[in-house]
Amino acid sequence: MRGKGAPPKHPMDEFTLINQLLRPIAGTRSDVILGIGDDGAVVAPPPGEDLVVVADTLVAGVHFPPQLPAADIGYRAVAVNLSDIAAMGAVPRWATLALTLPVANETWVSQFTQGLGQALREHNVALIGGDTTCGPLTVTVQIIGSVPHGMALTRHGAQPGDAIYVSGTLGDAAAGLRVAQGGDVKSATEQFLADRFVRPTARVALGLALRGIASSCIDISDGLLADLGHIAEQSGCGARVNAAALPLSPALQANLAPDKALMLAATGGDDYELCFTLPQRLESTLMTRLGADSNCKRIGTMGLDIEVVLLDGDDNPVSISGRGYLHFK
Numbered sequence: 219m220r221g222k223g224a225p226p227k228h229p230m231d232e233f234t235l236i237n238q239l240l241r242p243i244a245g246t247r248s249d250v251i252l253g254i255g256d257d258g259a260v261v262a263p264p265p266g267e268d269l270v271v272v273a274d275t276l277v278a279g280v281h282f283p284p285q286l287p288a289a290d291i292g293y294r295a296v297a298v299n300l301s302d303i304a305a306m307g308a309v310p311r312w313a314t315l316a317l318t319l320p321v322a323n324e325t326w327v328s329q330f331t332q333g334l335g336q337a338l339r340e341h342n343v344a345l346i347g348g349d350t351t352c353g354p355l356t357v358t359v360q361i362i363g364s365v366p367h368g369m370a371l372t373r374h375g376a377q378p379g380d381a382i383y384v385s386g387t388l389g390d391a392a393a394g395l396r397v398a399q400g401g402d403v404k405s406a407t408e409q410f411l412a413d414r415f416v417r418p419t420a421r422v423a424l425g426l427a428l429r430g431i432a433s434s435c436i437d438i439s440d441g442l443l444a445d446l447g448h449i450a451e452q453s454g455c456g457a458r459v460n461a462a463a464l465p466l467s468p469a470l471q472a473n474l475a476p477d478k479a480l481m482l483a484a485t486g487g488d489d490y491e492l493c494f495t496l497p498q499r500l501e502s503t504l505m506t507r508l509g510a511d512s513n514c515k516r517i518g519t520m521g522l523d524i525e526v527v528l529l530d531g532d533d534n535p536v537s538i539s540g541r542g543y544l545h546f547k
C-alpha cells in the first residue's frame with residue numbers, strides 16, 4: 219500500500235526486485251540444491267548434524283531508527299540472526315528474507331541488499347528464498363545452521379560454581395543507539411559506539427570454540443543482567459557478577475560518566491556479545507582454545523540462589539544511577 223506522499227522516484231515491481239537485487243547477492247553453496255526461484259528452496263543438511271533454526275524481525279521505529287541508512291539495516295538484520303546462531307554453537311548455512319516495504323524504491327533497496335549481502339558473505343551464508351510484501355518497513359531474516367548431533371549450546375546447562383564469561387565490551391550499542399538516533403556523530407569514539415549498534419559483530423567463531431566446554435551460552439541482546447537471568451532461570455541457579463570486571467570500551471568510558479557506563483554495560487541491550495558459563499576446571503582449556511588474543515573475560519560465578527546480582531569488590535550489591543539495587547530474578 220502506498221502512502222499519501224510524493225510517488226517514489228524509482229518504484230520497481232516485485233520480480234525486478236527479486237531478480238535484479240536479491241539474486242545477485244544470494245551467494246552459492248554446494249549444499250543448496252535449489253535456491254531462489256521456485257516455490258521452496260531445497261538444501262542438503264550435513265549427515266549426522268542437527269539443524270539450528272533462528273529468526274529475528276526488525277521493525278522500523280521499534281528496533282532501529284527509521285532514518286538509519288538502508289545498508290546498515292540490511293547488515294544488522296543478518297548480524298542479529300548470526301548472533302543467535304553463534305550462541306547455539308552452530309555453523310550458519312542458509313538464510314531466508316521476509317521483506318515488507320512501504321514503497322519499492324530502487325536506490326533504497328539496492329543499498330539494503332548491499333549491506334545484507336555483505337553480512338551474508340562474511341559468513342558464507344546463502345540466501346535461498348523469502349517473501350516480499352507491501353506495508354510498514356519490516357525485515358525478518360531467518361538463518362538455518364547446523365551443529366554435530368547433540369553439541370548445540372543451550373541456556374539450561376549452567377551449574378553453581380561455574381565461571382561466567384562475556385566476549386567483547388558491554389554497553390557500547392546502547393550508547394551508540396543514542397548517537398545513531400541523534401544523527402550527528404561528533405567524534406571518533408561516538409562513531410565507534412554508533413557502529414557497535416548498527417553493525418554488530420556476531421561471535422560465530424567463538425560459539426564454535428565453546429562447543430563441548432561451555433555449560434551454557436546466550437547472546438546479549440536485551441542487556442547482560444537480563445540475558446544472564448535467562449541462563450540462571452533455565453539452569454535453576456543464580457549468578458553473582460563482579461561490577462568491576464565488566465569489560466568497558468575506551469569509547470564508552472570517554473563519553474559517559476562511570477556510573478552511566480556501568481549501568482549501560484549491565485543493562486543496555488544490542489551488544490550481541492556472547493555470555494557463557496563453564497566449569498572452573500575447564501577455564502585453562504578455554505584459554506588454550508581461544509589463544510592469547512582472546513576477547514573473553516571472566517565476570518563472575520554462578521551461585522545457588524535463583525537470582526542475578528551485581529556486586530562490588532566487598533560483595534555488596536551495587537546501586538546504579540539511583541535505580542536502586544539491581545536484582546533480577
Ligand code: ADP
Pocket residue numbers: 236240253254255256257258314315316317345346347348349350
Ligand atoms: P510464491 O508466490 O510461490 O510464494 P514468490 O513469487 O513470492 O513465490 O517468490 C518467488 C521466488 O522468489 C521464491 O523462490 C521466493 O523464495 C523468492 N523470494 C521472494 N521474495 C524474496 C526475498 N525478499 N528474498 C529472497 N527471496 C525471495
Ligand code: MG
Pocket residue numbers: 256257
Ligand atoms: Mg508458490
